[in-house]
Amino acid sequence: MIHSIISQASTTTTAVTCSNCNLDTLCIPKGLGQSEVGELDLLVNKNNLRQKGEVIYQAGSPFKGLIALRSGSAKLLRIDLNGNELVVDFILPGEILGFDGLSSLIYNCTAIALETVNYCHLPVHKIERLAANTPGLNHILLQRSCDQFDSQIDKMMLSRRSAEERVACFILCISDRLRLRGYSEMEFRLSMSRVEIGNHLGIAHETVSRIIHLFQTQQLIEIKSRQLKIINKKELFNFYTTYSLNSTK
Amino acid sequence: MIHSIISQASTTTTAVTCSNCNLDTLCIPKGLGQSEVGELDLLVNKNNLRQKGEVIYQAGSPFKGLIALRSGSAKLLRIDLNGNELVVDFILPGEILGFDGLSSLIYNCTAIALETVNYCHLPVHKIERLAANTPGLNHILLQRSCDQFDSQIDKMMLSRRSAEERVACFILCISDRLRLRGYSEMEFRLSMSRVEIGNHLGIAHETVSRIIHLFQTQQLIEIKSRQLKIINKKELFNFYTTYSLNSTK
DNA sequence: CGACGCTTTGAGGAGATTCAAGACACGTGG
DNA sequence: CCACGTGTCTTGAATCTCCTCAAAGCGTCG
Numbered sequence: 001m002i003h004s005i006i007s008q009a010s011t012t013t014t015a016v017t018c019s020n021c022n023l024d025t026l027c028i029p030k031g032l033g034q035s036e037v038g039e040l041d042l043l044v045n046k047n048n049l050r051q052k053g054e055v056i057y058q059a060g061s062p063f064k065g066l067i068a069l070r071s072g073s074a075k076l077l078r079i080d081l082n083g084n085e086l087v088v089d090f091i092l093p094g095e096i097l098g099f100d101g102l103s104s105l106i107y108n109c110t111a112i113a114l115e116t117v118n119y120c121h122l123p124v125h126k127i128e129r130l131a132a133n134t135p136g137l138n139h140i141l142l143q144r145s146c147d148q149f150d151s152q153i154d155k156m157m158l159s160r161r162s163a164e165e166r167v168a169c170f171i172l173c174i175s176d177r178l179r180l181r182g183y184s185e186m187e188f189r190l191s192m193s194r195v196e197i198g199n200h201l202g203i204a205h206e207t208v209s210r211i212i213h214l215f216q217t218q219q220l221i222e223i224k225s226r227q228l229k230i231i232n233k234k235e236l237f238n239f240y241t242t243y244s245l246n247s248t249k
Numbered sequence: 250m251i252h253s254i255i256s257q258a259s260t261t262t263t264a265v266t267c268s269n270c271n272l273d274t275l276c277i278p279k280g281l282g283q284s285e286v287g288e289l290d291l292l293v294n295k296n297n298l299r300q301k302g303e304v305i306y307q308a309g310s311p312f313k314g315l316i317a318l319r320s321g322s323a324k325l326l327r328i329d330l331n332g333n334e335l336v337v338d339f340i341l342p343g344e345i346l347g348f349d350g351l352s353s354l355i356y357n358c359t360a361i362a363l364e365t366v367n368y369c370h371l372p373v374h375k376i377e378r379l380a381a382n383t384p385g386l387n388h389i390l391l392q393r394s395c396d397q398f399d400s401q402i403d404k405m406m407l408s409r410r411s412a413e414e415r416v417a418c419f420i421l422c423i424s425d426r427l428r429l430r431g432y433s434e435m436e437f438r439l440s441m442s443r444v445e446i447g448n449h450l451g452i453a454h455e456t457v458s459r460i461i462h463l464f465q466t467q468q469l470i471e472i473k474s475r476q477l478k479i480i481n482k483k484e485l486f487n488f489y490t491t492y493s494l495n496s497t498k
Numbered sequence: 499c500g501a502c503g504c505t506t507t508g509a510g511g512a513g514a515t516t517c518a519a520g521a522c523a524c525g526t527g528g
Numbered sequence: 529c530c531a532c533g534t535g536t537c538t539t540g541a542a543t544c545t546c547c548t549c550a551a552a553g554c555g556t557c558g
Contacts, residue, residue, distance in 0.1 A: 078402060086406050100402070103395035108402065131387065138380065138387035145394040146352035152401035153327060153349070153357065157335050159408040160451045163546065194505060202409045204547055209506055225505085225555080412514065443537060453515055458538055474523075474537085499558105506553070514545085521538070528531080 017041045026094035026181065027068045028122070028144070032136045039134065043126040046070075048119050056097070056111035056119070063101030065123040066141075069093050072117030073191045076100070076109045077199070087200035089151075090114070090174075090192060094181050099145050114191040159202055166201040167211040168236050171221065175230060186233070190226040266290045272343045276317045277371070277393070281385045288383060292375040295319075297368050305346070305360035305368070312350030314372040315390075318342050321366030322440045325349070325358045326448070336449035338400075339363070339423070339441060343430050348394050363440040408451055415450040416460040417485050420470065424479060435482070439475040 018029050018041040029037045047070075050056055056067065056074060074091045088109055091097055097119075100108035105124075131137050158166055179185035190197075194212075198205035215221045220236045222229040230236065267278050267290040278286045296319075299305055305316065305323060323340045337358055340346055346368075349357035354373075380386050407415055428434035439446075443461075447454035464470045469485045471478040479485065 078406065080406055080409075084409075086409060088402055088405060099395050099398055103392045103399060108399055138391070142387070142391050142394060143352045145391060145398065146348050149348055149394065149397050149401065150352060150357055152398065152405070153337055155405060156337060156401070156408070156451075157327065157329055159405070160329075160333075160335060193503090202405075205504090206506080206548085207546065213506075442535095454536090455516085455538080456514060459514095462538075501558090502556090504553105504555080506551105508550085508552100510548090512545105512547075514543105516543075517541090519538105519540090521536100523536075524534090526532085526534105528529105 016046055018044060021070070023068065023070060023094045027120075028066075028096065028137070028140055031140050031143075032134070036134050036136055039130060040122075040137070043122060043130055045121040045123065048121055050113040050117050050119075052113055052115050054113050056113060056117070057101070057107050059107050059110040061107050063098070063105040063107055063124055065121055065127060066096055066098040066102075067111075067122070068096050068120045070118045070120060072119075073114045074111050074117055075114055075192060075196060075200075076111050078109050085199055087192075087196050090196075090200065092174075092177050092181060095177075096144055099148050102145070114196075163201075163203045163207050164211055164214070164239070166203060167197075167208060167215070168220075168239055170197065170201055171215075171228070171230065172233070172237060175233070185230075187227075187229045190228055265295055267293060270319070272317065272319060276343060276369075277315075277345065277386070277389055280389050280392075281383070285383050285385055288379060289371075289386070292371060292379055294370040294372065297370055299362040299366050299368075301362055301364050303362050305362060305366070306350070306356050308356050308359040310356055312347070312354040312356055312373055314370055314376060315345055315347040315351075316360075316371070317345050317369045319367045319369060321368075322363045323360050323366055324363055324441060324445060324449075325360050327358050334448055336441075336445050339445075339449065341423075341426050341430060344426075345393055348397050351394070363445075412450075412452045412456050413460055413463070413488070415452060416446075416457060416464070417469075417488055419446065419450055420464075420477070420479065421482070421486060424482070434479075436476075436478045439477055 018024060018027075018037050019034075021027065021029075024030065024037070029040060032040065050072075057064065059078060069091055071093050073093070074097065076088045076091060076097065077085045078088055079085050088100075091111070097111055098107075127137075127141075131141070158169055161169075174190070175185045175188070178188055192200075193205075194208045195205040198208045201208070212221070212223055215236070216223055218235075218239075220230075220232045220239065222231055267273060267276070267286050268283075270276065270278075273279065273286070278289060281289065299321075306313065308327060318340055320342050322342070323346065325337045325340060325346065326334045327337055328334050337349075340360070346360055347356075376386075376390075380390070407418055410418075423439070424434045424437070427437055441449075442454075443457045444454040447457045450457070461470070461472055464485070465472055467484075467488075469479075469481045469488065471480055
């Protein structure tokens with residue numbers, strides 16, 4: 001608690017900019033020129049905080065801009081007619097949120113912090129202004145948006161697979177995304193509950209539990225509560241592909 | 250056959266432009282100013298043809314630009330590790346294809362004509378050029394791209410639902426999209442096979458057949474081969490929502 | 499320490515898949 | 529014009545995966 005307050009204070013005093021931010025290669029600035037990053041930096045609201053469970057933005061509310069997570073993680077969700085929540089995506093540090101509001105200018109989804117998050121906020125009216133005289137930015141935004149499309153297709157493909165494959169893929173996917181951001185790819189803490197994983201993968205949370213247990217007995221992973229260690233990544237990946245070959249035959 | 254050749258010849262001679270195109274309110278020009286449409290018009294390759302089953306673009310090939318369907322329909326698909334095809338989307342006239350290649354500059358999916366299609370092609374290098382001095386275009390492209398994201402979320406939500414709901418939703422969705430484009434919303438021909446519908450909805454084609462039959466016995470629709478008539482749209486929609494309430498209880 | 503939420507585990511059942519076979523539609527060639 | 533073949537669609541029966549419901553274990557926080 002005290003630690004987080006201290007680190008918070010220090011980030012504010014050292015005047016974080018887009019150019020010295022450790023996310024620069026992951027965030028929007030990637031691909032922009034020096035002067036463009038400088039301009040972007042002036043427009044971004046930095047060091048916004050949300051505690052675990054707090055709403056970052058609400059579905060149905062007017063689009064206020066894009067958000068880049070600097071630390072912590074979040075879930076992007078939508079509630080269906082029955083009140084069940086579907087977790088559209090989990091968002092890890094360095095990833096960008098808000099594309100669900102860009103088209104209609106109303107957020108389509110709700111974003112909620114899974115743990116304390118620190119984020120940068122690029123207000124909508126400033127996006128417009130900056131985009132007008134920053135040709136590179138438009139390209140980046142479009143690219144980021146299409147990235148989302150691509151990953152949605154991956155999710156769609158996953159929804160045709162068995163529960164085992166979904167969980168295996170989920171673990172490998174989180175691992176890979178953490179690796180990209182410089183964290184350990186073999187051992188990490190899941191910031192989301194079994195229920196949330198289930199809501200994301202389209203399976204019951206009991207099934208998530210059972211399969212995680214199965215993977216442990218097969219010595220593919222070690223799990224204690226939310227602390228996960230990948231023991232046999234290759235086999236986990238093989239499981240994922242081999243299984244589907246069997247199921248087709 | 251003769252008819253299609255005639256209509257083809259006439260469209261070429263009457264010099265179709267983006268401004269006189271009957272898709273203008275659905276296609277990219279929507280939201281652009283007069284002069285911008287004019288500029289766009291000069292860059293677009295019009296009247297490309299593909300016959301049923303022919304490839305429009307192939308997954309893995311370099312991105313060549315965005316494509317707007319003027320007539321006919323297509324499917325956007327991806328092949329998984331087992332060689333099963335997943336139909337990511339069906340594309341109806343006036344809709345835009347190619348966002349799956351915009352980010353990585355490699356097409357992620359394969360696009361195949363479901364019947365004879367006529368399309369406009371906006372080459373990638375010309376997009377860049379036009380976008381540089383057409384602030385509105387970037388916005389449109391980004392918006393269209395995010396639209397795709399939104400509809401992907403809808404599909405994700407659908408994947409959590411029962412097979413009946415998926416088929417009901419599919420029929421209503423096609424109906425609605427045809428209505429938007431000025432076609433009859435109550436009676437139309439499905440250009441895709443049961444197998445393709447199944448691959449799109451994530452269910453076996455036998456299940457698609459069974460449910461279509463079920464809907465017919467319930468007098469919600471009339472179907473003969475691929476010719477579909479919606480008898481009770483309201484009930485079809487109710488079915489879709491009521492069922493899910495029951496399933497939660 | 500007790501309450502609450504999260505996770506695990508078991509048993510039974512529902513929905514969808516798979517496999518198999520037959521019906522239908524469409525185009526081709528005799 | 530009909531026979532034929534191919535691909536599509538329908539229908540049935542058996543099987544299996546996953547869900548639902550239920551209850552107990554675990555952990556955390558006030």
